[in-house]
Amino acid sequence: MAKRSMRRIWLAVLLAGALVLTACGGGSSGGQGQDQGGQAAAGTDQGGSSSGSSSQTVVLNGAGATFPYPLYSKWFDEYHKLRPDVQINYQSIGSGGGKQQITAKTVDFGASDGPMSDEELAKVQGELLHIPTVMGAVVLTYNLPGVESGLKLTPEAIAGIYLGKIKKWNDPAIASVNPGVNLPDADIVVVRRSDGSGTTNIFTQYLSAVSSEWKNQVGAGTSVDWPTGIGAKGNEGVATQVQKLKNSIGYVELAYAIENNMPYALVKNRAGNFVEPSIETVTAAAAGAAANMPADFRIFIVDQPGENAYPISGFTWLLVYKDQTDCTKGKALVEFLQWALTEGESYAADLLYAPLPDNVKQMALDAVKTITCNGQPILQ
Structure with missing residues (x-):
């Protein structure tokens, strides 16, 4: 700490x-x-x-x-x-x-x-x-009174939230992997980027990798037709909105969550482990890509295999x-x-x-x- x-x-x-x-x-x-x-x-x-x-x-x-x-x-x-x-x-x-x-x-x-x-x-x-x-790592940062750290999210829950299908914080998809956590019966306030964004590209590439529904209905890119959410400009704007709005969740680069003293979720990776974003876990995600790097460097490293790989890396x-x-x-x-x-x-x-x-x-x-x-x- x-x-x-x-x-x-x-x-x-x-x-x-x-x-x-x-x-x-x-x-x-x-x-x-x-x-x-x-x-x-x-x-x-x-x-x-x-x-x-x-x-x-x-x-x-x-x-x-x-x-x-x-x-x-x-x-x-x-x-x-x-x-x-x-x-x-x-x-x-x-x-x-x-x-x-x-x-x-x-x-x-x-x-x-x-x-x-x-x-x-x-x-x-x-x-x-x-x-x-x-x-770097794209993290799910949140403003949830009473839950200061340690929130766990599965790929299914993240996709469900951003598809607008999981609407409450105490939904079973979230509560089932957070035993003992006092999740409120409150609406989830979803925050996402409003501008063309590489952070969005990484995040939506991840969602497309883990959710066929997301891939087929929304897809990936720097800008997408969001099913739900409040738009904000830049990582700075998303961090500010989440910090301001109670019961909210948003995606930002790790440094913005840290700089604003905001919590961020542990995300379940392909190996089934809930992983905290860090230099070490991003490096683990890049290990496979580094061995097969294309000559033009255009590659995504989301949802990579590995016990310690953080899945939303880029x-x-x-x-x-x-x-x-x-x-x-x-x-x-x-x-x-x-x-x-x-x-x-x-x-x-x-x-x-x-x-x-x-x-x-x-x-x-x-x-x-x-x-x-x-x-x-x-x-x-």
Whole structure:
């Protein structure tokens, strides 16, 4: 518990600092390059330099996933200390927005927790690389008076709740695996994402894997036609709504539940064990995928076998063009990616993300080496 408390303090300080930077429009993790709608600032495109920046400063603008935002914020700050000549601005607008912005080339990199589909990639002008960064857990966080921790949920119960079929907290599907827990005869308030979201993609990929009814009726993706629930924007928005609404449940990345001092459920995995989300259990979920990683890194790791595998786990990716058109920016981006995949990985565990398996990290570094500028290798 002491270790978790220290992580909560660290996360609170980090996210508070990041929000201050964003609000001020400066700092290496703010959204200076974009407005609240996710549009790039005037004078900035994927291949150009940022208007208003000095000739000594390279400004990289990115947008996308909220899932890894606590870690990316830390990365951008630490890298700016190491390289004051490189400023990285990031807008946490959701994976859907990140895909849209990188496809439109209004940012220098996108970020997503769900890989782009073949259909999405067909709309991209140029070859887009998925660079995996870390792995994380999507957790079911809840606001249930009298149940401060230890709630257990089965795949059937989770799917039933989000299908709108399990409506009460004391439903037998929940009560039967929580003996001795005082579950109220109260309506379940379901909270889900309203924006295009990689976190949603991971969660709905999981639901599709464990429930044929969900797969056939709803399916998986960054956005789905939800059968029920109150929508909220971003992991931050879902966490806030669950914290505010009594008898509610929502899905967020683990760091947001920890940062808000909110409980999260143990989920029954394929082996039949109720598993707590953690670095170790996410790593266990990735073990099989790491051994069979596709060359383009587009893979989900939900509902994996293994005694200790947490079933709602996923990779998160940075989306970058293989051929850059601005060589100064391209070089800065490649150098940052190399740092992130080596030194940057050391920050992951303290922020409750699982570092990449060694073989996946090496594959990612090899992919970064293939990035060019106007057809010429950036790294000599």
